Structure formats: C-alpha cells, structure tokens
Amino acid sequence: MQDGSKHTSQQQDQELRERVALVTGAARGIGLHIAARLAGSGCTVVLTDIDADGAARGAAAIGGTAGALRMDVRDRAGIGDTVRRVLDTHGRIDILINNAGVLAQGAFDQTDGAAWDELVAVNLTGIYNCVQAVAPSMIAHGRGNIVNIASVSAARGGGSVGNVWYGTTKAGVVAITQGLARELGPRGIRVNAIAPAVVDTDMMKPHLTESVRGAICARIPLGRLTHKRDLGELAAWLAGDRSEFITGQTIAVDGGLLCT
Numbered sequence: 001m002q003d004g005s006k007h008t009s010q011q012q013d014q015e016l017r018e019r020v021a022l023v024t025g026a027a028r029g030i031g032l033h034i035a036a037r038l039a040g041s042g043c044t045v046v047l048t049d050i051d052a053d054g055a056a057r058g059a060a061a062i063g064g065t066a067g068a069l070r071m072d073v074r075d076r077a078g079i080g081d082t083v084r085r086v087l088d089t090h091g092r093i094d095i096l097i098n099n100a101g102v103l104a105q106g107a108f109d110q111t112d113g114a115a116w117d118e119l120v121a122v123n124l125t126g127i128y129n130c131v132q133a134v135a136p137s138m139i140a141h142g143r144g145n146i147v148n149i150a151s152v153s154a155a156r157g158g159g160s161v162g163n164v165w166y167g168t169t170k171a172g173v174v175a176i177t178q179g180l181a182r183e184l185g186p187r188g189i190r191v192n193a194i195a196p197a198v199v200d201t202d203m204m205k206p207h208l209t210e211s212v213r214g215a216i217c218a219r220i221p222l223g224r225l226t227h228k229r230d231l232g233e234l235a236a237w238l239a240g241d242r243s244e245f246i247t248g249q250t251i252a253v254d255g256g257l258l259c260t
Ligand SMILES: NC(=O)c1ccc[n+]([C@@H]2O[C@H](COP(=O)([O-])OP(=O)(O)OC[C@H]3O[C@@H](n4cnc5c(N)ncnc54)[C@H](O)[C@@H]3O)[C@@H](O)[C@H]2O)c1
Pocket: 024, 025, 026, 027, 028, 029, 030, 031, 048, 049, 050, 051, 054, 071, 072, 073, 074, 099, 100, 101, 102, 103, 122, 149, 150, 151, 152, 161, 195, 196, 197, 198, 199, 200, 201, 202, 203, 204
C-alpha cells in the first residue's frame, strides 16, 4: 500500500481515536498487525497473549498508549481478571478482536484427541470466554464492536488453511458471529468476522514451502497470499463507524479463492 492511501484510510477512521480495543493473540502475526493498525488510528490498544513477553514487545514497538497483558483465552478466571484490569484502567472496552487461534494440518487421523481438544479450547471456547467477560460492559455502555478471526476453511471444512478439524472450529466462529450479531445488535453491539485465506505468519510458515506457496497462489484469482495489511484495513473498517450497518457478516479476504 502507498503511504498516501494509508494516510487517507487512517484519516477516515478518526472515530477510533476515542476507542479502547482489546486484541487476543496479539504478540505476533495477524493479531499484532491489527493491534498496530488500530493504534495507528489513535485507538488505545491492549495487546493480550499467552506469550506475555511477546505481547509486551509488541506494545513497546507500537508505542503510544498501547499496553500489554498476559491472557490465556482458555483460562476463564484469568480472562475475568484481565478484563477487570482493563476496565479499571480505561473505563470501557469498545472493541474486542478475537484473534487468538491454533492450527491443525493433515488428514483427519493426524489430529489426535489432545490436539482436537486444544483446537476447541482456543478457537471456540476462547471466544466464548472473551465474549462472556467483555460483553456485559459493552451492554452497560450501549455500544460495542466485536471482530472474530475465522478462516476460509470454515466454508469447506478445511482445505488450503488447516484440516477438517480446524475448519470445523472456524465454522463455529462463523455461527458465533451470526448468533451474537442477532442477540447483541439490539444492545448496540455489532459482531463481524474476517476470513483470511493463507497468510505468511509463524502459524503457516512450517507448511509454506515454495511449491505449496506456488500451488496456493495459482488457485487464487488475484494471484497472491493474503497480506496482514489486507486484514488490518478490514478490521479497522469493521471496528469503526464507517461500517455502522454491517453486522453478522463473515468477510473473506482471499483474493477470490472461495469463488473457484
Ligand atoms: N495465518 C493464516 O494463514 C491464517 C488463515 C486464516 C485464519 N487465521 C487465523 O488468524 C488468527 C491469527 O493467526 P496467525 O497466523 O497470526 O497465527 P500465529 O500463530 O502467528 O499467532 C497466534 C497468536 O495467538 C497466540 N495464542 C495461541 N494460543 C493462545 C491462547 N490460548 N491464549 C492467548 N493467545 C494464544 C499465540 O501466542 C500467538 O501470538 C488465528 O485465529 C488463525 O486461526 C490464520
């Protein structure tokens, strides 16, 4: 992206300057990039991650008002404590980005029971835990915005990103997004999801050999992987007022992959 267009898009989400955002899994990858993008628009961002040092490094790199807290999305009690700390410090949480996630690859029988339990615990129960902890304060303020990170794998039960079990948890994220949008819309809270295709992050790196990368790009009409900046721009748009009448949607950022 040209610097000029970045400047313009950040001018357009001026309303984010007043907002407080909590991002899960923000120590690296997509979560870190979304946190930085929101902070770039003046948002006060709290980076949370099971990797406390990574989250602290991310917040230091972002600078300004960005802060970091250790938070394991599987740990319901710990999330309650973290959310209370954020509310004590900032008074409210306007934006919740449910980004923390884990991946499983390979055929159906290559995911053992422990790995399946971990997929469910992080990708699904993690969102349950964070929404249950944060939504009451959003309801009290009559305003809020939740953005979940799903995946194109939700549409086909796995495939390019992750296997059937991973895709199944991400399909659950799509259902959570629709159901919460229906229940929370009347309380002033919008809920949407972003479905990336393949992004070159630590999660995918071990699987992205040159030949795999080439094969994936060949299947994508726009001919490249999803960039983190594609996701940051959409997250900022969904989190801000320019998308005020959009809720319950899962938006694929896949260069047309799902059309093929
Ligand atoms: N990379 C891709 O190709 C891709 C594609 C589609 C969807 N996604 C989704 O995007 C999200 C981010 O993925 P990424 O590629 O940046 O992955 P990543 O592995 O680079 O980063 C994930 C982050 O989540 C954190 N995390 C893991 N378990 C946690 C837990 N229990 N509690 C709190 N934090 C935890 C990790 O420490 C890490 O910082 C995930 O939900 C993933 O499923 C990724």
